[in-house]
Amino acid sequence: MTKYDIVVIGSSAGGVYALRELAAALPKDFKASIFVVQHLSSTSPSYLPQILSAAGPLKAVHPIDGTPIQPGVIYLAPPDHHLLLEPHRVLVKKGPKENRFRPSIDALFRSAAYAYGTRVIGIILTGLMNDGTSGMWSVKRLGGVGIIQDPEEAMYPSMPESVLEYVEVDYRVAIAELAPLLVKLTQEEALDSCLLPAEEVKRMRTEIDIAGQKSAFDMGILSIGEPTALTCPECHGALVQLREGRLIRYRCHTGHAFTANSLLAEVSKAVEDSLWSAIRGLEETVLLLEQTANGLVESGRTAEAKNFFAESSRTKQQARRLHEFVVRHKQVSEDGPLSTDVER
Numbered sequence: 001m002t003k004y005d006i007v008v009i010g011s012s013a014g015g016v017y018a019l020r021e022l023a024a025a026l027p028k029d030f031k032a033s034i035f036v037v038q039h040l041s042s043t044s045p046s047y048l049p050q051i052l053s054a055a056g057p058l059k060a061v062h063p064i065d066g067t068p069i070q071p072g073v074i075y076l077a078p079p080d081h082h083l084l085l086e087p088h089r090v091l092v093k094k095g096p097k098e099n100r101f102r103p104s105i106d107a108l109f110r111s112a113a114y115a116y117g118t119r120v121i122g123i124i125l126t127g128l129m130n131d132g133t134s135g136m137w138s139v140k141r142l143g144g145v146g147i148i149q150d151p152e153e154a155m156y157p158s159m160p161e162s163v164l165e166y167v168e169v170d171y172r173v174a175i176a177e178l179a180p181l182l183v184k185l186t187q188e189e190a191l192d193s194c195l196l197p198a199e200e201v202k203r204m205r206t207e208i209d210i211a212g213q214k215s216a217f218d219m220g221i222l223s224i225g226e227p228t229a230l231t232c233p234e235c236h237g238a239l240v241q242l243r244e245g246r247l248i249r250y251r252c253h254t255g256h257a258f259t260a261n262s263l264l265a266e267v268s269k270a271v272e273d274s275l276w277s278a279i280r281g282l283e284e285t286v287l288l289l290e291q292t293a294n295g296l297v298e299s300g301r302t303a304e305a306k307n308f309f310a311e312s313s314r315t316k317q318q319a320r321r322l323h324e325f326v327v328r329h330k331q332v333s334e335d336g337p338l339s340t341d342v343e344r
Contacts, residue, residue, distance in 0.1 A: 002190040004145060005032040005071065006085070006116045007182060010105030010135065012039040012127025014155030016048065018175050019125070020055045023074065025179035028057035032121070032186045034074045035083060035090070035112065037103045039127065042080035049076055065092040077103035082211045084111040095211040096255030097234065099131040099262040106257070107211040109135025113142040114204050118190040120144035121182065125175075127159035130261050136167045137244045138204060143194035145185060147171040147178070162261075166247045199224075203242070207257070216255035225251060232256050233266035275326045282319035286312050 011018060015038045040046050052060035052074055060074035061067075063083075067075070067090050075090055077083035082103050084091040091111075098104035105124070109132065112120045122139035124132045126149055140146050146169035151157035153174050163169060173181055196204075203224045210216045225240030232239055232252035239250040239258075251257045258266065293308035 002119055003031070004119055004121050004185045004188060004190050006112055006119050007032050007034045007121045007123065007186075008085075008109050008112045008135075008139070009034065009036045009123045009125065010109065010127070010132040010159070011036070011125035012105075012129070012131065012156065012159060014126035015039070016051065017155065018149065019048070020051060021175050022178055023052040023056035023058060023060065025176070026056050026058055027179075027183060029072070030058060030183070030186070031071050032182070033069050033071055034058070035077075035085065035108060036074060037077045037083055037105045037108045039101055039103075039105075039131070040079055042102065044079065046076070046079050049074075052076070063090045063092060066090075067092075077108065079103075082107045084108065084208065084212055085115045086111070087115055091212055093212045095213045096216070096257070098211070098257040099129065099259055100234075100266060101131060104135075104211065104257075105132035106135035106138075107208070110138045110204060111208045111211070113138040113144055114201075114208055116144075117193050118143035121147065121185055123147045123149075123178070124160050124163045125149045126154040126156045128156050129158055129265070130162035130259050132159050133162045133166050133247060133259065134244055134249055136163045136169070137247060140167055140169075141194070141196060141200075143191050145170050147173065147181070149178070150174050166245060207251070210251075210255040210257075216251070217253045221251055221255070222253050230263070232258075233263070233270050239263075272326065275322065279319055279322050279326065282315055282322065286316050286319065289315065 038048060049060040049062055058072055058074050060076055062078045063075045069088055069090060078092060080102055082093050082095050084093060084107060098106050109122050120139050122136050122144055124136060136146050146167060148160035148163050148169050150172050151160045154160055171181060206219050206224060209219060222240055225242045228239050228241050230239040234256040235252060235254050237252035237254045239252050242249045242251060248260050250263055289308050289312035293305040296305035
């Protein structure tokens with residue numbers, strides 16, 4: 001008899017508080033294995049294993065590549081590494097970013113669904129943007145259970161709201177209700193396995209392998225999606241469009257992946273970066289014009305210097321107008337104006 005014994009959790013902004021509350025409520029004899037992607041800084045050490053181990057009775061760890069899976073353990077994605085699942089073991093890899101993040105919630109959920117099918121319980125907690133929506137789609141496509149934190153109580157509701165928009169989830173619960181629900185579900189028999197079209201299975205396997213550090217180009221990523229005229233904001237490679245129900249995603253031939261939301265945010269950021277670069281160029285032009293003009297004055301060529309001073313003044317005005325535009329510029333996503341400098 002197959003049980004629900006694989007729990008995958010994705011969280012971002014506000015997630016540490018939600019995870020700590022969940023860890024505190026889980027029983028010591030919890031039978032399933034738990035795998036977590038929490039978006040944190042990629043350059044700072046993470047103390048989340050210590051936080052969750054201290055909060056409740058289950059041990060929380062940062063696994064290394066190839067760690068065997070054991071029940072009653074919380075496996076946390078290390079900073080700047082994808083956490084992936086294979087039968088009986090975890091993989092810790094540094095494949096391309098998805099939705100501008102490594103670790104990726106989508107990559108974890110996708111690999112869990114592929115490896116364990118109907119045994120998987122997927123959970124999306126508080127967070128910004130929509131990492132986890134595609135992964136939850138995969139969990140549900142392969143017969144797993146989908147749960148979201150109730151957006152009305154989530155500190156940042158964007159991630160659970162996105163899942164709710166694109167995926168038919170099974171449960172929408174408050175954090176306080178999550179542990180009892182998991183205990184109940186892990187005591188039930190999982191559904192029969194689901195069969196997907198061969199093309200969809202191949203694409204899912206390809207995307208898992210990309211997260212696992214295999215070459216997207218060598219695996220023919222450009223042939224598994226619809227070609228677009230868009231380029232990757234990370235590496236400027238060609239992007240193909242992928243569809244999962246109503247959800248539209250993009251992947252480049254080097255492997256970076258984006259939802260429409262995250263791609264719009266990155267393109268918007270690139271536009272702003274370009275504008276600041278243009279301001280820098282104009283201000284450097286002003287400096288050069290003024291230095292040249294001062295040199296002409298010192299050599300007694302005041303008439304020529306006057307032209308350079310005039311051009312400097314015009315360039316300075318252009319830089320000011322562009323600066324005024326940039327500071328009013330708002331980054332956008334498919335959800336409307338947003339800021340991408342919030343700690344997720």
